Amino acid sequence: MMTAQQYEESLRKLNFVIYMFGERVANPVDNHIIRPSMNAVAKTYELAHQPEHEDLMTAVSHLSGKRINRFTHIHQSVSDLVKKTKMGRLLGAHTGCCFQRCVGMDALNALSIVTHDIDAKRGTKYNERFLKYLAYVQENDLTCDGAMTDPKGDRSLPPHKQQDPDMYMRVVKEDQEGIVVRGAKAHQTGAVNSHEVIVMPTIAMRQEDSDYAISFALPSDAEGITYIMGRQSCDTRKLEQNLLDTGNPAFGGHEALVIFDDVFVPWDRVFMCREHEFAGPLVEKFASYHRQSYACKSGVGDVLIGAAQTVAEYNGAQKASHIRDKIIEMNHLNETLFCGSLSCAAEGHKEPSGTYCVNTLLANVSKQNVTRFPYEIARLAQDVAGGLMVTLPSAADFQSPQTGQLLEKYYRGNSDVPTESRRRILRLIENLTLGTAAVGYLTESMHGAGSPQAQRIMIARQVNMKLKQRLAKKLCGIED
Ligand code: SF4
Numbered sequence: 100m101m102t103a104q105q106y107e108e109s110l111r112k113l114n115f116v117i118y119m120f121g122e123r124v125a126n127p128v129d130n131h132i133i134r135p136s137m138n139a140v141a142k143t144y145e146l147a148h149q150p151e152h153e154d155l156m157t158a159v160s161h162l163s164g165k166r167i168n169r170f171t172h173i174h175q176s177v178s179d180l181v182k183k184t185k186m187g188r189l190l191g192a193h194t195g196c197c198f199q200r201c202v203g204m205d206a207l208n209a210l211s212i213v214t215h216d217i218d219a220k221r222g223t224k225y226n227e228r229f230l231k232y233l234a235y236v237q238e239n240d241l242t243c244d245g246a247m248t249d250p251k252g253d254r255s256l257p258p259h260k261q262q263d264p265d266m267y268m269r270v271v272k273e274d275q276e277g278i279v280v281r282g283a284k285a286h287q288t289g290a291v292n293s294h295e296v297i298v299m300p301t302i303a304m305r306q307e308d309s310d311y312a313i314s315f316a317l318p319s320d321a322e323g324i325t326y327i328m329g330r331q332s333c334d335t336r337k338l339e340q341n342l343l344d345t346g347n348p349a350f351g352g353h354e355a356l357v358i359f360d361d362v363f364v365p366w367d368r369v370f371m372c373r374e375h376e377f378a379g380p381l382v383e384k385f386a387s388y389h390r391q392s393y394a395c396k397s398g399v400g401d402v403l404i405g406a407a408q409t410v411a412e413y414n415g416a417q418k419a420s421h422i423r424d425k426i427i428e429m430n431h432l433n434e435t436l437f438c439g440s441l442s443c444a445a446e447g448h449k450e451p452s453g454t455y456c457v458n459t460l461l462a463n464v465s466k467q468n469v470t471r472f473p474y475e476i477a478r479l480a481q482d483v484a485g486g487l488m489v490t491l492p493s494a495a496d497f498q499s500p501q502t503g504q505l506l507e508k509y510y511r512g513n514s515d516v517p518t519e520s521r522r523r524i525l526r527l528i529e530n531l532t533l534g535t536a537a538v539g540y541l542t543e544s545m546h547g548a549g550s551p552q553a554q555r556i557m558i559a560r561q562v563n564m565k566l567k568q569r570l571a572k573k574l575c576g577i578e579d
């Protein structure tokens with residue numbers, strides 16, 4: 100297993116093509132805006148070496164029998180699924196942001212199931228190929244970006260009817276050596292902190308869309324791949340001298356648009372090619388796993404609740420009954436999120452490939468809660484924090500000889516607490532609910548792993564309505 104330091108060094112060796120603010124980023128590892136997101140992934144390496152976290156952060160490979168980082172593991176039991184949930188919460192609590200590495204783990208697990216299923220029906224050899232690739236990922240302890248979301252163009256049209264045929268990732272050429280792919284993947288959190296990119300289709304495909312039913316893996320710096328970083332509110336605060344105003348100076352998550360411009364993929368890295376009927380199942384498996392993964396938001400919630408309690412104490416308001424009740428409500432919502440992620444893991448089952456998969460219905464119910472509760476927790480945190488959170492002058496003003504003393508004087512709360520501590524905790528709450536981390540805590544809770552409607556469709560599909568009706572009718576004496 101790599102250490103955090105080795106992980107950082109391994110990224111330096113990659114030759115990424117990254118653009119941000121209109122310019123090429125030559126050295127993403129030391130870039131002030133990107134670095135916090137790299138630090139968050141580095142935590143997944145660091146904690147794996149700490150004896151107290153070994154049980155959650157590592158596992159024994161079913162391929163090699165060696166101890167590996169859990170982020171490269173294929174779940175071999177219900178207990179593995181439960182540990183995955185707990186690992187997500189642990190890391191969310193340590194970073195206060197999206198630590199990005201779960202998507203790759205979820206992609207690997209989904210592919211371990213679906214490549215097996217394609218082979219069983221089509222007589223192909225994808226699973227064998229996939230397992231070789233998996234062994235390589237485990238052996239080198241790699242971070243993989245699981246890339247699913249295509250730009251999608253006109254949402255009312257299927258891939259092959261789009262005016263621009265590249266709105267979904269597709270095969271443009273095929274020969275004995277491999278395939279050539281073109282398209283893009285949007286909103287890829289952590290893409291530039293990953294060694295590998297694993298591409299999957301984003302929706303179920305019909306026969307006419309076969310060219311779009313592809314899955315493959317590439318080194319993230321393969322020729323022809325370009326990354327364009329997204330903007331986040333308050334992102335340029337990370338460029339300031341004094342980082343206090345960022346709220347969470349060390350950690351963050353950062354999204355990129357990943358463009359594949361006629362990129363060659365050798366056959367040994369192709370895991371699906373035109374088996375259109377398996378695009379839907381791959382999306383479903385990945386989505387269910389990733390919906391379980393959102394236990395990370397309970398970990399981030401831990402940070403936000405801790406911040407809300409702290410600011411209440413700094414404001415001298417912690418004993419007010421309504422403040423106490425709001426903190427209880429935040430905890431109730433946060434633990435409800437954790438319950439959902441745990442329950443879909445505990446109700447997991449073994450797939451024909453041997454991989455354990457979460458309960459799909461419960462994973463979707465859990466993720467649906469994730470699209471709501473963090474917003475309510477954030478609302479309560481802002482309520483408890485007070486308006487100063489958004490009117491607080493900058494760190495530079497606090498340092499200025501003209502204004503510093505005045506601000507120190509008037510922005511003091513509880514007289515035992517330095518004003519700087521109050522500023523720090525307010526900035527952290529701002530970061531989580533309005534700033535760069537709100538991307539991960541709120542918007543990603545809403546749209547990551549599928550927007551709310553995607554879960555409602557799955558809930559409708561998975562629920563056994565006939566059974567419920569039979570139960571009701573039986574009790575009141577209706578005989579059909
Ligand atoms: Fe992992 Fe959560 Fe980030 Fe998804 S949003 S990659 S589950 S930390």
Ligand code: FE
Pocket residue numbers: 288543547548
């Ligand atoms: Fe996500």
